[in-house]
Amino acid sequence: MIWSSRILESLTVGPLKIVRARVVLPIRQPRLSNGAVVVSGGRIQAVGRWKDLRPHCAGSPTDLGEVALLPGLVNAHCHLDYTHMAGQLAPPRSFTDWIKRITELKGTWNRDDFARSWRHGAQMLIRTGTTVVGDVESVPDLLPEMWQATPLRVTSFIELTGVRSRRAPGAILDEALAAIAALPRGRHRAFLSPHAPYSTTPELLRRCGAIARRRRWRMTTHIAESEEEHAMFTRGAGPMFDWLERNQRDMSDCGGISPIQHLARQNLLGNHLLAVHANYLDRGDAELLARYRVHVIHCPRSHAYFGHRPFPVTALMRRGVNVCLGTDSLATVATPRGQAVALDLFEEMRVFARAHPGWPPGAVLRLATLNGAQALGFAGRTGEITPGAWADLIAIPSSVGLREVAAALVHNRQPVAAVMIGGEWVPGFPSAPP
């Protein structure tokens, strides 16, 4: 039980809400059957057994009944503005071909296409239990309007590239920084995302890294995603190398080093970095990521879509790397037989569990909660139910016992019953109080 009467007595931050559930999963602490969470001022004040907490809380409680109550899921990597690209690009034979095709597709979209896509993607995430997202933004001027339109907590990483445009790194960076400075302050945040080492220049990477360190910002980049990127940096060869060379990218940074070593050389590795994918590691790369306490984001459905080599989760986690989950965009989720797909971390957990059958379900849940919160710099604030954290909770219909509940959640296909963000119920869910 994570509760003391002292905590409740010291409350001065507003009316108490007490929420009961058949099972509560605080994630970091043991699960509770017939559990309750006390919320006030947008934060969790206590978590414990219903019979212990109820006498201390006046007013009418909310009994969610036969549900499992857990922290809102944390999606550490997404591209909300590509949501409507679902099903538009069949899985490619070559990663380089895919980059060419998505770049062409983006060229046919206007601002409204990206805006509709973003809004729909954010709705999908809320509906499927995500409350916090790390999102790469390719159209930053959408953000003031988009941020207003969602109850999600959004960390937007402004995407920077610099090969096709051939603009000076300083100009690209200044534009992104001006866009960030013009954004409203509040629940959401914006940082930088140099897209990937192959689509940027070493100078742009170094400059982004220096800014992120100076301002104590998180930063994210796609790294070691494909075999072709790996060949480009290690051997100075392959389809990606040839294509970029034809496009007059300066290829003098290629050959002799792995993509991860390339990031190290540009001084990008650090605890502020969220490295997306990290599929193709060379000897010593996992140690390097561990030494610099880099966070790695794995996107299971995107990984399956491209048919990459197995994700080295065990090698990374054995060395102490924080690994978490992301949905990536729906452009890289296979759509079998024309079925609709959604941005959905439960789907990602299920695909991960299928690919890593030995994993305990409780550990899979951590990837989508606690670990994601840590990666985004929100440790103790979200991703777990603990006093002082934001009151971001989700309820999933469940009638199984404490032992089975984690497995049931990892394989959950039932609609989310209720979502609370910052102590407020999000409307439109079956079990959410009016």
Ligand SMILES: [Zn+2]
């Ligand atoms: Zn991505």
